Amino acid sequence: MNILSLSWKNIINKPLSMLLSLLLLALGTGLISILLLVTTQIEDKFEKNQAGVDLIIGAKGSPLQLVLSSMYHIDNPTGNINLNEFEAMMGTHLGRRYIKQAIPISSGDSHKGHRIIGTTQAYPTLYKAELAEGKIWENKFEVTIGSVVAERLEMKIGDTFFSAHGVGGEGDMHEDKPMTVVGIMKPTGSVIDQLLLTGVETVWSVHEEEGVPVDSANREVTAMLIFCRNKFGVLTIPNFVNKQTKMMAASPAMETARLYELTGNGVDVLRILAIIIIVVSGLSIFISLFSSLKERQYELALMRVMGATPLRLFVLVILEGLILAILGYLIGIGLSHLAMYLLETSLEESYQYDFSSSLFLNEEWYLLAGALVLGFIAALIPAIRASRTDISTTLTSNR
Amino acid sequence: MLITNNLSFTYQSANAAMTFPDINCQSGEHWLLLGQSGSGKTTLLHLLGGLLRPKNGVVRIGNTEIQNLKPAALDKFRGKNIGIIFQKPHFVTALTVEENMQLAQYLVNEKQDKNRIKSLLESLNMGHKLHAKTSELSEGEKQRVSIARALINRPEVILADEPTSALDDKNCEEVLKLLETQAKEQNAILLIVTHDNRLKDHFKNQINL
Numbered sequence: 001m002n003i004l005s006l007s008w009k010n011i012i013n014k015p016l017s018m019l020l021s022l023l024l025l026a027l028g029t030g031l032i033s034i035l036l037l038v039t040t041q042i043e044d045k046f047e048k049n050q051a052g053v054d055l056i057i058g059a060k061g062s063p064l065q066l067v068l069s070s071m072y073h074i075d076n077p078t079g080n081i082n083l084n085e086f087e088a089m090m091g092t093h094l095g096r097r098y099i100k101q102a103i104p105i106s107s108g109d110s111h112k113g114h115r116i117i118g119t120t121q122a123y124p125t126l127y128k129a130e131l132a133e134g135k136i137w138e139n140k141f142e143v144t145i146g147s148v149v150a151e152r153l154e155m156k157i158g159d160t161f162f163s164a165h166g167v168g169g170e171g172d173m174h175e176d177k178p179m180t181v182v183g184i185m186k187p188t189g190s191v192i193d194q195l196l197l198t199g200v201e202t203v204w205s206v207h208e209e210e211g212v213p214v215d216s217a218n219r220e221v222t223a224m225l226i227f228c229r230n231k232f233g234v235l236t237i238p239n240f241v242n243k244q245t246k247m248m249a250a251s252p253a254m255e256t257a258r259l260y261e262l263t264g265n266g267v268d269v270l271r272i273l274a275i276i277i278i279v280v281s282g283l284s285i286f287i288s289l290f291s292s293l294k295e296r297q298y299e300l301a302l303m304r305v306m307g308a309t310p311l312r313l314f315v316l317v318i319l320e321g322l323i324l325a326i327l328g329y330l331i332g333i334g335l336s337h338l339a340m341y342l343l344e345t346s347l348e349e350s351y352q353y354d355f356s357s358s359l360f361l362n363e364e365w366y367l368l369a370g371a372l373v374l375g376f377i378a379a380l381i382p383a384i385r386a387s388r389t390d391i392s393t394t395l396t397s398n399r
Numbered sequence: 400m401l402i403t404n405n406l407s408f409t410y411q412s413a414n415a416a417m418t419f420p421d422i423n424c425q426s427g428e429h430w431l432l433l434g435q436s437g438s439g440k441t442t443l444l445h446l447l448g449g450l451l452r453p454k455n456g457v458v459r460i461g462n463t464e465i466q467n468l469k470p471a472a473l474d475k476f477r478g479k480n481i482g483i484i485f486q487k488p489h490f491v492t493a494l495t496v497e498e499n500m501q502l503a504q505y506l507v508n509e510k511q512d513k514n515r516i517k518s519l520l521e522s523l524n525m526g527h528k529l530h531a532k533t534s535e536l537s538e539g540e541k542q543r544v545s546i547a548r549a550l551i552n553r554p555e556v557i558l559a560d561e562p563t564s565a566l567d568d569k570n571c572e573e574v575l576k577l578l579e580t581q582a583k584e585q586n587a588i589l590l591i592v593t594h595d596n597r598l599k600d601h602f603k604n605q606i607n608l
Contacts, residue, residue, distance in 0.1 A: 013493035307478015
């Protein structure tokens with residue numbers, strides 16, 4: 001028996017009166033925690049997947065859509081650009097001066113929900129992808145697949161499959177030319193884990209079979225990932241491309257910043273809502289402690305008779321507040337990680353990324369500190385009142 | 400030894416000071432403090448138990464003049480040396496009988512001795528209620544447990560405020576007998592404050608207020 005176990009027993013003795021406070025606190029902390037988990041993970045992945053790409057050049061349309069489709073592989077592709085036109089741009093004075101490297105991205109086909117990307121070997125190098133087994137594709141119709149693809153579709157080296165038209169996974173099959181898995185990459189934690197990579201020529205050949213002969217005049221790609229030599233290039237190239245060509249240049253950094261701004265408002269509203277719920281839960285802890293003190297007045301006086309100092313009664317009530325805060329916090333964090341666990345699959349499908357429910361953020365420690373402060377403040381007035389229990393008056397008036 | 404000298408007390412709401420006759424109880428003696436309602440007997444009991452501080456005068460228990468103790472020291476002294484039994488027994492409702500007894504030991508930093516708790520309760524015929532919640536006990540049982548709690552730290556003085564007035568004749572007699580035997584066993588002073596005439600014949604030492 002000690003003060004801590006007495007506080008604990010006081011709480012579980014009247015579980016119903018504390019339930020509301022607990023649930024409110026759990027709801028508030030859970031909501032904040034899940035917001036933190038989702039936004040940090042999305043921002044993390046977005047940042048990781050940018051991999052230093054300065055610009056994306058693709059067909060005219062929505063720059064945000066271009067970035068989402070060619071870099072994060074979420075949205076539909078905007079359309080194609082003619083490779084000759086791109087090379088002409090590269091050949092200009094500006095192109096030669098400012099563009100260091102360009103990696104082609106040719107998308108539009110998929111296999112069981114995972115996108116097939118025609119590109120060059122610079123693309124896996126960009127994400128520091130290493131081979132787990134096999135090799136990087138060399139010939140047409142050879143593919144090297146990401147770790148998640150290999151795991152989820154249970155594919156191994158030597159497997160063959162037919163690609164499907166469209167990125168959604170429900171289009172017609174290109175049933176004449178099977179593709180062969182020649183390599184599997186190690187997990188990188190980036191979008192590349194979710195992709196099947198092959199040469200640009202493979203994509204061209206697939207579509208050639210459909211009756212569209214591809215020659216040097218009409219070779220197309222979906223987008224080009226551009227690395228500039230300096231910041232000046234990042235500013236000048238878009239201006240030039242957007243005005244002088246049929247193509248469009250978009251900055252991943254700017255577009256994702258715009259995206260955060262759009263979704264940020266919603267996140268802010270939820271965050272404010274969560275804070276309001278937490279404040280109300282603090283109020284609820286205060287009220288339930290305060291009213292339980294009324295009932296326990298005689299008990300407290302009795303403890304004074306048995307030798308408890310006012311400080312001990314103060315600590316007793318403060319501990320009750322802190323225990324409630326910790327419990328509410330634990331339930332909230334448990335709920336948010338459980339929700340993340342349940343959301344993982346659907347988030348992965350819509351974002352093409354791994355999400356982790358077991359990740360524990362530093363911010364969640366701050367949340368614990370916040371909950372403890374809340375519990376302390378909510379218990380402060382009841383605790384002071386408990387410590388001032390007048391033994392004689394209470395004992396004579398409450399017979 | 401429990402000695403008072405020139406004891407007086409004034410409630411904030413009242414003008415006149417209440418004065419009390421001097422008391423001199425030696426170790427092992429049993430006393431009855433008789434008085435009608437409003438005669439100030441509960442006030443005197445609270446003064447003796449260190450629950451109230453006197454306006455004037457001295458309360459000495461053993462070698463300690465308790466009116467001079469600092470608040471925290473008085474709390475500790477009371478928990479250790481004075482066992483108080485109230486008319487209506489109250490407990491910490493969240494705890495079992497055993498835990499209530501442990502709490503009494505814990506609050507004065509005594510070792511939490513489950514064997515002593517068990518044997519004390521058994522001597523009061525309450526051994527089987529060790530793990531019961533106090534709310535499940537009958538009034539007579541509650542009074543017995545509150546006696547056990549008052550005795551657990553082997554106090555020098557046992558103060559009982561109307562311990563029998565809520566009990567029927569049979570329980571009254573039993574509780575009285577228990578108080579006397581337990582006090583005798585520990586050689587403690589037993590001082591019962593009451594207006595219950597059933598007790599008059601039991602005690603030769605009596606103070607009238």
